[in-house]
Amino acid sequence: MKQLLIASTSTVHGSGFLDYLLDALKIHFKKVDNVLFVPYARPGGISHDAYTEIVQLAFSKIGKTVKGIHEFDNPKDAIKSAEGIFTGGGNTFVLVDQLYKKDLMAPLKTAIESGIPYVGTSAGSNICGLTIGTSNDMPIAYPKSFKTLGVVPFNINPHYMDSDPKSTHMGETRETRIKEFHYYNSQPVVGLREGSYLQVLGEKITLKGPLNARVFEPKKTPYELKPEAELSNLT
Amino acid sequence: MKQLLIASTSTVHGSGFLDYLLDALKIHFKKVDNVLFVPYARPGGISHDAYTEIVQLAFSKIGKTVKGIHEFDNPKDAIKSAEGIFTGGGNTFVLVDQLYKKDLMAPLKTAIESGIPYVGTSAGSNICGLTIGTSNDMPIAYPKSFKTLGVVPFNINPHYMDSDPKSTHMGETRETRIKEFHYYNSQPVVGLREGSYLQVLGEKITLKGPLNARVFEPKKTPYELKPEAELSNLT
Numbered sequence: 287m288k289q290l291l292i293a294s295t296s297t298v299h300g301s302g303f304l305d306y307l308l309d310a311l312k313i314h315f316k317k318v319d320n321v322l323f324v325p326y327a328r329p330g331g332i333s334h335d336a337y338t339e340i341v342q343l344a345f346s347k348i349g350k351t352v353k354g355i356h357e358f359d360n361p362k363d364a365i366k367s368a369e370g371i372f373t374g375g376g377n378t379f380v381l382v383d384q385l386y387k388k389d390l391m392a393p394l395k396t397a398i399e400s401g402i403p404y405v406g407t408s409a410g411s412n413i414c415g416l417t418i419g420t421s422n423d424m425p426i427a428y429p430k431s432f433k434t435l436g437v438v439p440f441n442i443n444p445h446y447m448d449s450d451p452k453s454t455h456m457g458e459t460r461e462t463r464i465k466e467f468h469y470y471n472s473q474p475v476v477g478l479r480e481g482s483y484l485q486v487l488g489e490k491i492t493l494k495g496p497l498n499a500r501v502f503e504p505k506k507t508p509y510e511l512k513p514e515a516e517l518s519n520l521t
Numbered sequence: 522m523k524q525l526l527i528a529s530t531s532t533v534h535g536s537g538f539l540d541y542l543l544d545a546l547k548i549h550f551k552k553v554d555n556v557l558f559v560p561y562a563r564p565g566g567i568s569h570d571a572y573t574e575i576v577q578l579a580f581s582k583i584g585k586t587v588k589g590i591h592e593f594d595n596p597k598d599a600i601k602s603a604e605g606i607f608t609g610g611g612n613t614f615v616l617v618d619q620l621y622k623k624d625l626m627a628p629l630k631t632a633i634e635s636g637i638p639y640v641g642t643s644a645g646s647n648i649c650g651l652t653i654g655t656s657n658d659m660p661i662a663y664p665k666s667f668k669t670l671g672v673v674p675f676n677i678n679p680h681y682m683d684s685d686p687k688s689t690h691m692g693e694t695r696e697t698r699i700k701e702f703h704y705y706n707s708q709p710v711v712g713l714r715e716g717s718y719l720q721v722l723g724e725k726i727t728l729k730g731p732l733n734a735r736v737f738e739p740k741k742t743p744y745e746l747k748p749e750a751e752l753s754n755l756t
Binding site: 297328330363379380386393418421422423425427431463466467468471 | 653
């Protein structure tokens with residue numbers, strides 16, 4: 287049975303890395319002692335080691351050890367033998383580029399589908415969707431495909447932001463961008479505000495956290511989902 | 522001699538489409554009666570015809586006629602015989618995808634390098650740089666390459682936004698994103714604030730408009746350029 291937490295962000299304003307998620311992580315990883323961490327998204331260009339240290343510190347608060355996938359001689363084997371997996375945020379293009387270059391997309395999908403508990407934040411959540419076509423990130427690397435794990439049957443838009451009616455900036459709002467996405471793509475998009483996450487247990491997908499999520503489907507008015515709403519039929 | 526205007530945006534807050542640029546366009550296109558318009562970026566998914574109508578209306582104010590490249594049977598020939606070219610904003614990925622699919626990237630570069638006056642706004646400016654690796658857009662299409670015209674020896678970041686120190690949003694700031702770009706790429710990046718544009722005349726590149734631009738180079742502190750500053754040696 288698939289077991290995922292797909293979170294908008296690693297960090298909510300005013301608290302430490304993963305702090306707001308620790309209670310949920312404790313339950314999610316209750317049978318996991320050692321977490322395999324995928325640091326490839328490298329937020330701010332941070333090194334794999336430095337990023338892994340940050341994650342170790344956070345998971346130590348709930349009694350888990352963490353090892354970065356870059357520390358293994360064979361990252362495919364690391365995924366195959368993982369008890370639980372966490373992919374952190376950063377740049378989605380860099381993450382996907384690395385997953386393809388190291389031929390890890392398929393093993394990661396297999397591991398998740400076999401029931402290994404997975405947690406993603408931001409870029410690590412984007413890759414759970416069908417494509418990274420609704421990433422907010424700058425395209426600083428060119429991955430060989432935008433297709434990703436597809437372990438949920440829609441796309442994720444993390445860090446979802448509502449439009450600021452006072453803004454004078456002429457760049458597109460998030461909602462406009464996602465509507466544009468639907469001129470060329472048909473899958474639904476779930477905009478997760480910071481502090482929200484999806485819990486996937488088998489085929490059951492539930493919105494968690496204190497905030498609504500915003501769902502975009504082609505040719506439909508976007509709509510809000512309340513916490514504890516189910517998205518299991520969203521395809 | 523190359524002749525380009527590379528603008529951050531088509532529209533500044535509180536005025537109409539291209540209004541703030543019309544005086545500059547009048548000079549730039551003084552020997553041009555008919556402008557070839559490239560509507561492929563389709564802002565908000567607008568049709569090529571509808572986008573072309575908006576552009577026609579703007580250019581009619583300075584006595585120019587406009588024809589959309591999509592109206593020609595052979596878009597390559599349209600570029601080869603153009604008196605002047607304008608590529609409008611929208612989604613950079615969609616624009617670049619179309620330019621590659623229609624095999625127009627090379628003809629467009631040739632036309633610009635032969636001296637055909639070119640104007641780009643937003644996505645139409647992004648493509649003047651070496652790559653679209655510093656686009657702000659959502660990756661809603663997968664172009665066969667991120668490489669673009671390279672008619673200036675750096676990258677453009679249009680709609681450049683300064684960080685809001687009051688923001689509680691945990692997504693990356695523009696400056697952070699561009700710094701991340703430089704972990705993987707070496708070319709300078711010119712952040713053009715809305716209302717700014719670069720004028721390229723042969724090898725001379727000058728910042729125009731009322732605002733400073735922000736320049737990012739690898740391993741250097743970002744710095745500001747004042748209006749009328751030259752960027753001719755930025756590579």
